[in-house]
Amino acid sequence: MDLVVAVLFQLIYVISNLALISLGLAIIFGMMRVINLAHGEFLMLGGYTVVVATNAGVNIWVSMLILAPLVVGIIGVIVERLLIRWLYGRMVDTLLATWGLSLLLVGIVTSIFGASTGTTVSPPLGVVRIGDYSASGYELFLVVVTIVLLFGVWLTLRFTKLGLLARGTMQNAEMASALGVSTSRIYMITFGLGAAVSGLAGGLLAPMTGVLPTIGATYIAKAFITVISGGSAILAGTTAGSVLLGGINGVFSFVAGSTFGEIALLMAAIILLRLMPRGITGRFFRKSI
Amino acid sequence: MNFSRRSFLAGSSALALSSAPIIGRAQGSDKIIFASILDLSGGLDIYGAPMAETTKMAIDDINAAGGLLGREVELKLYDAQSTIQFYTQYATQAAAGDRAHTVHAGITSASREAIRPTLARFKTLYFYNTQYEGGVCDYNTFCTGSTPAQTVAKVVPYAMNKWGKKVYIVAADYNYGQITAQWMQRFVKENGGETLDVEFFPLDVTNFGPTINKIQTAKPDFVISALVGGAHVSFYRQYAAAGMNKEIPIASTTFGVGNEQTLISAEEGDGIIASYSYFEGANNPANTEFLARLDARLGAGRPVMNELAVRSYEGAMLWAEAVKMAGTPDRDPVIEALRTGLSYNGPSGAVAVDAQTAQPPADTQLVCDLVANPNQSTFLFENGLAAAGIK
Incomplete structure (x- = not known):
């Protein structure tokens, strides 16, 4: 019984982890159709913000929940103004431009902090006991934050002007432009929000995974696969994609080891896209956000 | 004086022609060329940068002592940028272009296997100064790093004695991890223990939650790790976050060689036992003296010393001893000198070359005999230990 609860908790954690790293991309790629290959680097910058701020004496909660999204959001707005806004509607060009941006960001961070960075920021909150098993209380916190974040983005998209x-x-x-909306401003704000959500995710994950200039590479493929599998409805899609792919990854990792977990995730995505080329929300929950 | 333009041209071109070979020879005899190819940028530079620093220090030390055989040693240092393709390119450049007398190169086993054939073809003496999985049996190649029979064979019995006989193995999913895990299983069995499970992780895995659950289910007496690289450092963090570091201890053959201990907090790393042929804290006069000189060279921000960096220094010094003994930097006499069982007293103690395997005596001895078959150039563990008849 304890084992079932512990494994179930792990499974939920893997799923919310996937949703957390994908949500920012869902906004930028799913919604704005910008193939953001620098998404991993936005996560990475969020992580560095937390490490630098915490080492400078800022409270860890403040640096994770406020500073990380703020800093990366501002970087996102700058990037949008300088680079992305010239490229709307030219998807392949955004791919090339953001790839260059990704290399640039990795290079800048490496030259400032070096290739390996001491992340002496431990996950706060103690240990949660599940009978014979134990899990990190911080993982539980991340699950809650992911749910709150998804709900918050839904509320914003559904109910605000x-x-x-x-x-x-x-x-x-x-x-929209003909109706008097300043589309350029909307694009800028949306891109900034997507970057901020990525920054928050990266900041929250930093105590669990540590930070490296190249850590973005470990997230980028999974984030794209989740968003593409999810399909056009960004929130329902990301949630459905995370539940399906994260669930499969978690179960296979537990039964057959990490290598097979990764393989199963990729196989599931391939089969899914063969059966539903437009993603899960291309067939189900079509009217959702 | 009758001095036509024609005769001047004839005379000067004759001079140019005749002087060319003299210049060539002069360069050849003036300096002894020591080439080094390491990853100074890209993902592997956490290993490569300290190795380059100690290599530079070794060459400076040799030259400060008057060079070798009265000749200056010149270091040609190449940055392979964590890219295998550059290793092959620079190995050719060092051997054919620089006419290097020796090449000290490579960090991963993949980089070693990429350049070993090139250097053998150009008959250029090759040193590989990284700890690795063992199994290279090559007349032209000298491996100075420690191998599983030296590290695993020490840490497994020690940890089993300290903690108990049930072992859980976690390792990186490429040849170092795979082969090291096979050695771990072998030594656990030989010491009367039981391997509960072996798990491999691709190098970019950062979520170790499912594994931590499995470890909690299996309830081993300790976990032994051969995890590699920046992403895998997450394992130690998440293990500590789940409170496991206080319940089931960890031993490792890789923790520390990438200075992992400086990447996580002290509480997270506390209690992990690692096995190396060198630790910066090693208390011997050679090491104290070495570290003092390193401090003077690089100042306060210098990298923490580990086996890779120190062995790079000792590898260069072993080669220098051999050149002195041979009386020439030419390859064959130097190899002969190295294989007399030559030894050097460095920061990690006395290191000596085993004539049978051209590296410190170890696991490779089981399969490799260069005395009997001197012209070998093989990597015996390429397809796992089964291929070498060990498993």
Whole structure:
């Protein structure tokens, strides 16, 4: 019984982990159609923000929940103004540009901090006991944060004026513009929010995984696979994609080891996209956000 | 004086022609060329940068002592940028372009296997100064790093004695991890223990939650790790976050060689036992003296010394001893000198070359005999230990 609870908890953690690293990309790629290959680097920058701020004496909760999204959000807005805004509607060009951006960010961080960085930030919160088993209380916290974050993004998109304008602009920018919406501003804000969500995710994961200039590479493929498998509805899609792929990854990792967990995740995505080329939300939950 | 332009041209071109070989020879006899190819950028530079520093120090030390055979030693240092392709390119450059007398190169086993054939073909003496999985049996190649029979054979009985007989193995999923895990199983069995499970992880895995559950289910007496690289450092963090570091201890053959202890907090790393032929804290006069000189060279921000860095220094010094003994930097006499069982007293103690395997005596001795078959150039563990008849 304890084992079942412990494994189930791990499974939920793997799923929310996947949702957490994918959500920022879902906004930037799923919604704005910008193939952001620098997504991993946004996560990485969030992690560095936390490590630098905490080492400078800032409270760890403040640096994770406030500073990381703020810093990366600002970087996102700068990137959008300088680079991305010239490229809307040119998907392949965004791929090339953001790839260059990713290399640039890795290079900058490496030259400032070196190739390996001491992350002497331990996960806060203690240990959760499940009978004979124990899990990190911080993992439980991450699950809760992911759910809150998904809910928050849903509320913003569904019920605020900004959400309505953003959805309208992404669906038909010319019409939105004709109706008096400053689409350029909406694009900037949306990109900034996507970056901020990525920064928050990277910041939250830093105590669990540590930071390296190249850590983005370990996230980028999984994030894209999750968002693409999810399909066009960004929230329902990301959630469904994370549950399916994370669940499969978690179960296979537990039964057959990590290598097979990774293989199973990729196989599942391939089969899924063969059966549903437009992702899960291309067939189910089509009207959702 | 009758001095036409024609005769001047004829005379000067004759001079140019005749002087060319003299210049060539002069370069050849003036300096002894020591080439080094390491990853100074890219993902592997956590290992490569300290190795380059100690290599530079070794060459400076040799030159400060008057060079070798009265000749200056010149270091040609190449950055392979964590890319195998550059290793092959620079190995050719060092052997054919620089006419290097020796090449000390390579960090991963993959980089070693990429350049070993090139250097054998150009008859250029090759040193590989990294701890590795053992099994290279090559007339031209000298491996100075420690191998599983030296590290695993020490840490497994020690940890079993300290903690108990049930062992859980976690290792990186490439040849070092795979082969080291086979050695771990072998030594656990030989010491009367039981391997509960062996798990391999691709190098980019950062979530170790499912594994930590499995370890909790299996309840081993201790976990032994051969995890490699930056992403795998997450294992130690998440293990500590789940409170496991206080319940089931960890032993390792890799923790520390990438200075992992400086990447996580002291509480997270506390209690991990690692096995190496060198630790910076080693208390012997040679090491104290070495570290003092390193401090003077590099100042306060110098890298923490580990086996890779110190062995790079000792590898260069072993080669220098051999050149002195041979009286020439030419390859064959130097190899002969090395294989007399030549030894050098360095920061990690006395290191000596085993004539049978051209490296410190170890596991490789089981399969490799260069005395009987001097012209070998093989990597015996390429397809796991079964291929070498050990498993």
